[in-house]
Amino acid sequence: MSEDxxxxxxxxxxxxxxxxxASALALTGCSGGTDAAAGxxxxxxxxxPAATEVGDGEGEVxxxxxxxxxxxxxTNPDADWxxxxxxxxxxxxxxxxxxxxxxxxxxxxxxxxxxxxxxGDASLRLIAGGDVQPINTDLVPNFGNLVEGLKGQxxxxxNGKSYGVPIGRGANVLMYNTDLVPxxxxxxxxxxxxxxxxxxxxxxxxxxxxxADAALYLMATQPDxxxxxxxxxxxxxxxxxxxxxxxxxxxxxEYWNDALKAVSSISSGTAALGTGWxxxxxxxxxxxxxxxxxxxxxxxxxxxxxWMIHAEAKNQNCAYQWIDYASSPEVNxxxxxxxxxxxxxxxxxxxxxxxxxxxxxxxxxxxxxxKNVWMWTTPVEECLDGRTDVTCTNYQQWTEAWTRVKG
Amino acid sequence: MNRQAVITPPxxxxxxxxxxxxxxxxxxxRWLYSRPRVRLGALLVLPLAWLGVLYIGSLLLLFATxxxxxxxxxxxxxxxxTLDNFVRLATEPAYQATALRTIGISLAVTLLCAAVALPxxxxxxxxxxxxxxxLLAIGIALxxxxxxxxxxxxxxxxxxxxxxxxWLLRPxxxxxxxxxxxxxxxTLAYLWFPFMAVPVYSALRQIPENLFEAxxxxxxxxxxxxxxxxxxxxxxxxxxxxxxxFSLSLGDYxxxxxxxxxxxxxxxxxASNINLxxxxxxxxxxxxxxxxxxxxxxxxxxxxxxxx
Amino acid sequence: xQFSAGSRSALRAVAGLVMAAVYLPLLLVILNSFxxxxxxxxxxxxxxTRWWTAAWNNEGARxxxxxxxxxxxxxxxxxxxxGTLVAFALSRYSFFGKSTVNLLVVLPxxxxxxxxxxxxxxxxxxxxxxxxxxxxxxxxxxxxxxxxIVMVFNxxxxxxxxxxxxxxxxxxxxxxxxWQTFWQVTFPGFRSALVAGGLLAFALSFxxxxxxxxxxxxxxxxxxxxxxxxxxxxxxxxxxxxIAAVLILVSMIPVYLSQRLTGDDRRGD
Numbered sequence: 001m002s003e004d005x006x007x008x009x010x011x012x013x014x015x016x017x018x019x020x021x022a023s024a025l026a027l028t029g030c031s032g033g034t035d036a037a038a039g040x041x042x043x044x045x046x047x048x049p050a051a052t053e054v055g056d057g058e059g060e061v062x063x064x065x066x067x068x069x070x071x072x073x074x075t076n077p078d079a080d081w082x083x084x085x086x087x088x089x090x091x092x093x094x095x096x097x098x099x100x101x102x103x104x105x106x107x108x109x110x111x112x113x114x115x116x117x118x119x120g121d122a123s124l125r126l127i128a129g130g131d132v133q134p135i136n137t138d139l140v141p142n143f144g145n146l147v148e149g150l151k152g153q154x155x156x157x158x159n160g161k162s163y164g165v166p167i168g169r170g171a172n173v174l175m176y177n178t179d180l181v182p183x184x185x186x187x188x189x190x191x192x193x194x195x196x197x198x199x200x201x202x203x204x205x206x207x208x209x210x211x212a213d214a215a216l217y218l219m220a221t222q223p224d225x226x227x228x229x230x231x232x233x234x235x236x237x238x239x240x241x242x243x244x245x246x247x248x249x250x251x252x253x254e255y256w257n258d259a260l261k262a263v264s265s266i267s268s269g270t271a272a273l274g275t276g277w278x279x280x281x282x283x284x285x286x287x288x289x290x291x292x293x294x295x296x297x298x299x300x301x302x303x304x305x306x307w308m309i310h311a312e313a314k315n316q317n318c319a320y321q322w323i324d325y326a327s328s329p330e331v332n333x334x335x336x337x338x339x340x341x342x343x344x345x346x347x348x349x350x351x352x353x354x355x356x357x358x359x360x361x362x363x364x365x366x367x368x369x370x371k372n373v374w375m376w377t378t379p380v381e382e383c384l385d386g387r388t389d390v391t392c393t394n395y396q397q398w399t400e401a402w403t404r405v406k407g
Numbered sequence: 408m409n410r411q412a413v414i415t416p417p418x419x420x421x422x423x424x425x426x427x428x429x430x431x432x433x434x435x436x437r438w439l440y441s442r443p444r445v446r447l448g449a450l451l452v453l454p455l456a457w458l459g460v461l462y463i464g465s466l467l468l469l470f471a472t473x474x475x476x477x478x479x480x481x482x483x484x485x486x487x488x489t490l491d492n493f494v495r496l497a498t499e500p501a502y503q504a505t506a507l508r509t510i511g512i513s514l515a516v517t518l519l520c521a522a523v524a525l526p527x528x529x530x531x532x533x534x535x536x537x538x539x540x541x542l543l544a545i546g547i548a549l550x551x552x553x554x555x556x557x558x559x560x561x562x563x564x565x566x567x568x569x570x571x572x573x574w575l576l577r578p579x580x581x582x583x584x585x586x587x588x589x590x591x592x593x594t595l596a597y598l599w600f601p602f603m604a605v606p607v608y609s610a611l612r613q614i615p616e617n618l619f620e621a622x623x624x625x626x627x628x629x630x631x632x633x634x635x636x637x638x639x640x641x642x643x644x645x646x647x648x649x650x651x652x653f654s655l656s657l658g659d660y661x662x663x664x665x666x667x668x669x670x671x672x673x674x675x676x677x678a679s680n681i682n683l684x685x686x687x688x689x690x691x692x693x694x695x696x697x698x699x700x701x702x703x704x705x706x707x708x709x710x711x712x713x714x715x
Numbered sequence: 716x717q718f719s720a721g722s723r724s725a726l727r728a729v730a731g732l733v734m735a736a737v738y739l740p741l742l743l744v745i746l747n748s749f750x751x752x753x754x755x756x757x758x759x760x761x762x763x764t765r766w767w768t769a770a771w772n773n774e775g776a777r778x779x780x781x782x783x784x785x786x787x788x789x790x791x792x793x794x795x796x797x798g799t800l801v802a803f804a805l806s807r808y809s810f811f812g813k814s815t816v817n818l819l820v821v822l823p824x825x826x827x828x829x830x831x832x833x834x835x836x837x838x839x840x841x842x843x844x845x846x847x848x849x850x851x852x853x854x855x856x857x858x859x860x861x862x863x864i865v866m867v868f869n870x871x872x873x874x875x876x877x878x879x880x881x882x883x884x885x886x887x888x889x890x891x892x893x894w895q896t897f898w899q900v901t902f903p904g905f906r907s908a909l910v911a912g913g914l915l916a917f918a919l920s921f922x923x924x925x926x927x928x929x930x931x932x933x934x935x936x937x938x939x940x941x942x943x944x945x946x947x948x949x950x951x952x953x954x955x956x957x958i959a960a961v962l963i964l965v966s967m968i969p970v971y972l973s974q975r976l977t978g979d980d981r982r983g984d
Contacts, residue, residue, distance in 0.1 A: 526726055
């Protein structure tokens with residue numbers, strides 16, 4: 001759980017299973033995709049009605065969120081978008097910072113919370129477990145301004161209903177220290193191949209989900225394995241990914257799990273190159289660190305989050321009000337800039353120099369950029385790529401595999 | 408000065424005032440006074456309820472969880488007997504390697520602490536002036552209060568490429584070790600050093616001066632005296648200190664995250680499984696549990712627990 | 716002393732080196748609280764006091780400190796009572812299973828924090844939660860008190876055998892009840908040991924992170940948890956250095972106090 005605290009949160013996508021099969025494949029232009037999983041992929045979804053109107057606020061709303069999503073100025077006086085909401089709506093916000101997706105799921109199951117900022121694995125479990133309700137997007141006026149890429153992905157096909165409102169997204173880019181790597185790399189090869197000239201100075205992300213990065217590289221370099229989705233690996237494919245990761249273990253200098261550690265490693269030259277986030281690059285550059293990042297030709301993994309409402313939310317009206325408020329251009333921009341991700345609302349990229357610059361840096365509206373980004377999704381036994389003749393490996397197997405990789 | 412001397416009997420006499428309440432409690436105390444077993448029971452009932460029932464009960468429950476399975480989709484624990492978790496630990500070399508590595512790290516930390524605590528203790532107890540001794544005693548204890556994470560983070564900065572350690576060592580033509588097992592051992596030894604230094608120093612202080620003198624009268628050189636006279640007497644203190652340094656290192660995983668580079672320790676594995684696969688985490692918790700209990704039993708036989 | 720001049724200088728040099736190794740990292744923390752970069756890069760080129768201002772205005776840190784003080788105070792109180800009880804039982808009575816009880820007291824601190832944390836969190840979630848006692852402030856205090864007992868126990872148990880029991884006998888002979896004897900004769904005799912043990916217990920609780928991680932409900936932050944959460948947040952990390960620097964400076968007070976209470980000068984050498 002430690003690896004998931006604070007802003008470096010483990011961000012698995014919120015993409016529901018079927019969406020991934022149906023739309024992510026389409027997005028990345030993989031023709032092998034089928035819509036076999038559409039309709040639930042074998043996961044039965046409890047039939048919960050969506051709200052039909054937003055009435056008067058109940059006076060409060062309880063939110064489980066990642067650090068930095070619901071800020072009232074107590075942590076950082078400059079980050080406060082909760083106070084204005086409380087004034088506008090009379091809904092007092094009670095926030096709990098969730099440390100991991102698992103914890104968020106547990107918290108939502110207590111029934112104490114109305115809203116959650118769910119990541120992919122959490123959302124899938126919440127939907128299937130009947131813990132969250134479908135969202136009536138008509139009641140979220142700001143929903144219409146969402147960037148195309150996220151809209152396409154978020155309208156899941158589980159019973160044809162939408163369960164979440166996107167907050168933002170980001171890619172796991174290849175960052176490098178320009179003092180040590182003078183020429184911009186265009187491939188992940190230098191981080192994977194045993195003859196890498198940067199052996200011993202490679203940094204990798206410390207989480208089982210990083211196995212997907214290995215699978216992504218294998219997709220490009222070993223087509224024989226037949227990987228079409230880095231989150232849908234059968235046992236043979238997982239073994240191949242683990243083998244590649246073990247090979248990387250020999251040349252890796254450090255596994256990082258929080259943004260600040262990554263900043264210090266890449267700026268100081270303790271690491272020469274490796275997986276990172278745009279926000280890390282920005283922080284390093286602000287401190288004068290010689291750091292740049294690219295999206296390599298093989299593509300990359302990435303993450304995104306959504307707001308969801310509890311199936312039996314006690315404060316449903318305030319919950320809808322919060323989600324609409326948080327999706328407004330100003331607030332969405334504030335959250336995205338505070339956290340360091342691409343905002344989900346297109347209008348959050350307009351209106352000020354800062355907004356435009358932020359979206360430019362984070363490629364917020366650049367769908368070409370995100371075409372090659374595979375959003376983190378928790379692997380489950382039903383293959384996300386639509387294969388029905390094999391059983392895929394689940395997240396627990398990935399966790400064990402990751403232990404094996406680190407030895 | 409003797410603090411007991413401050414207590415004066417008159418205050419007792421005046422406090423033993425009469426009154427029904429006092430008489431009742433007097434009767435109770437007389438009753439208790441004649442029944443030592445009851446008094447012992449009264450003394451132990453609360454601590455034993457806390458430690459014996461709540462704590463040991465929790466440990467047993469944890470042990471039971473290790474035999475249960477988990478729903479792979481929801482991560483909910485299901486009480487159904489299985490040995491899978493233990494089989495997995497026994498058959499997967501990575502778990503064994505991790506356990507052995509962690510034990511090795513803990514031993515290295517303990518040895519390093521002892522190796523540094525001995526000369527420091529000797530200096531404080533037998534060489535330093537009283538003033539310096541007091542200063543050093545405070546100096547050892549102070550970091551205990553400085554915040555665990557703060558110290559870990561400061562070592563992280565120290566081990567950065569081009570960081571303070573590099574800067575200090577460069578004039579000697581050396582490079583600081585980067586993040587990794589070595590850095591982890593140094594950091595853990597730093598964290599737990601006071602737990603070793605304090606008992607070693609107090610034990611050295613308590614060795615009677617004439618024992619040293621007798622040894623030197625008999626022609627023992629100072630270092631021979633240390634080895635043959637002081638070390639055996641220090642054994643209980645060293646064992647007491649090692650219980651802390653060893654077991655605290657065994658359970659730590661946060662320092663490993665900060666300075667361990669890619670080092671994986673027992674705690675890392677437990678922490679990454681605790682929400683996702685609690686039975687496996689519980690099963691793996693049995694490793695440090697067993698190691699420490701064995702260590703404690705061995706320490707008890709040597710009588711070191713009394714010197715804690 | 717019997718050490719030759721050479722040995723003495725060698726020992727002195729070692730002591731000096733050790734102290735340098737102990738204090739340089741702490742000095743680094745204090746210096747870093749003035750470091751203008753957010754990731755604390757070295758060497759420090761730009762100095763600033765803005766983190767100190769930010770820390771002063773940081774409500775989250777203040778709340779976390781308040782939580783930590785409350786938890787540590789409660790845990791210390793419980794361990795003072797329980798630790799003293801066990802110390803009395805073990806030093807004044809001999810009974811079957813005495814050494815097992817001794818082992819039991821030592822176990823929580825000797826077992827890796829992660830085992831204690833996991834075990835307690837497991838109990839709270841599966842056994843006590845259905846009874847209405849879930850993870851909360853109470854569970855943090857329970858976890859802390861469990862491993863703090865040994866600190867009080869050690870100090871009191873070390874003092875008790877050195878106390879003059881004739882004084883207690885005399886008080887009882889003069890008609891004092893057990894209760895009065897305890898509070899007016901016995902208690903003052905080990906009060907300083909109790910305070911020293913309490914201080915250590917407080918320090919231990921105040922700095923604990925692993926057990927707390929597992930027994931704290933999400934959203935409740937003790938200071939170490941707050942530090943842990945904020946270390947990873949780029950704009951907050953420098954504020955952590957400030958809090959740490961303040962902690963280092965403030966910690967001199969309890970260290971000084973405990974040194975006065977337990978330091979060997981008291982024995983008047």
